[in-house]
Amino acid sequence: MHKAHTSKTLPISGRPYPENPAWLHESSYLMEAGNRSLKTETTYRSGLRLFADWLQHYGRNDYSLKDPWPLNPEQLNTAVILNFRNWLLANRSRSTATTYTSAVIGYLHYLDGQDNLPSGIQLGKLQRQMSRRSVDRNQAETVIDLDIVRQSIPQIVTYYDALPLPPENDAYNRRLSLLRDRAIVHTLYATAARISEVTALNRSSVDNGRAAYATITGKGNKPRAIYLRDYAQNTIRRYLAERRDGNPALFVSHSRNSLNARISITSVHNIIKKAVKALHLHPSLSAHDFRHFRATQLLREGMPLEVVQEYLGHADITTTRNIYAPVLGIHIVSEWLDQLDLPPDKAVAPDRPPPYDEPPNLE
Secondary structure: HHHOOOOOOOOOOEEOOOOOOEEEOHHHHHHHHHHHHHHHHHHHHHHHHHHHHHHHOOOOHHOOOOOOOEEOOOOOOOOOOHHHHHHHHHHOOOOHHHHHHHHHHHHHHHHHHOOOOOOOOOOOHHHHHHHHOOOOOHHHOOOHHHHHHOOOOOHHHHHHHOOOOOOOOOOOOHHHHHHHHHHHHHHHHHHOOOOHHHHHOOOOOHHHHHOOOEEEHHHOEEEEEEEEHHHHHHHHHHHHOOOOOOOOOEEEOOOOOOOOOOOOOHHHHHHHHHHHHOOOOOOOOOOHHHHHHHHHHHHHOOHHHHHHHHHHOOOOHHHHHHHHHHHHHHHHHHHHHHHHOOHHHHHOOOOOOOOOOOOOOOO
């Protein structure tokens, strides 16, 4: 594969293709991009390469041509993403600009799901700015579009609940794996925790499924609580009741080659993607969307913003407000319109005189 790149040069700087991926964690992101579509993976890889070459060639955000690939995304911020898109629109076709922007945005969402989003990136602000700048919404979806897609999240939970449970475990641990998958989706739903927080849970953290909450180390190494509702506790207890290994991890892999190792973040993503594909849901849905769905759901039901902030573990309420303000704003306006809006026929005052047969003389 590397030999095929030796005859190619990067489109802006003219350098030979580096052998390594352009960005840290790029390979894992591309493996999941486009529901494992080879065409999408190839196109998104090209977009990420162009983005890296653009940053280094023009020296944006202290990136330099001397920096080896893969680049660290930590130096990225919202402004440079928007500048890159403007450059694309001026130098590439509209469709290419849209697709390559989607590649970068998708990569940032992936980093967010891995708790590696650069501190200078505000995804909510980025989505709103792109909406104002008329991004093609077939690719770069707005916050509101994403909220509509995320309304399918509960179906993922009921999908695993409805799958027939094998009466006995077999050589492939199918019964145990399904019990685990049910416990994982119920835990994601109940806690709205980050994927890394869920995979890091131990049996003792949740008191073997009897605890109503667990104290964890969240983003930024800050302690916080996650809340396990009774439906999550029940699925955890059923799962642990059939475990025969001594691993302290709450969720482990049950493939024959894994030796009951702690489950990986990628495996949790694959559990969600399996249901998304089976249910023909929007292919962009991932495990991280449980977190966003639950936040907007609770805000709609009237949970105060500061309580949602605590529930999600955001250090600053501004983060909570910036991410969910567009969705919450639409909900509030819609509720008021449902109460107060009048259609035109009812808005006409009963004592209003009939319209003129001829325009009045205003001279």
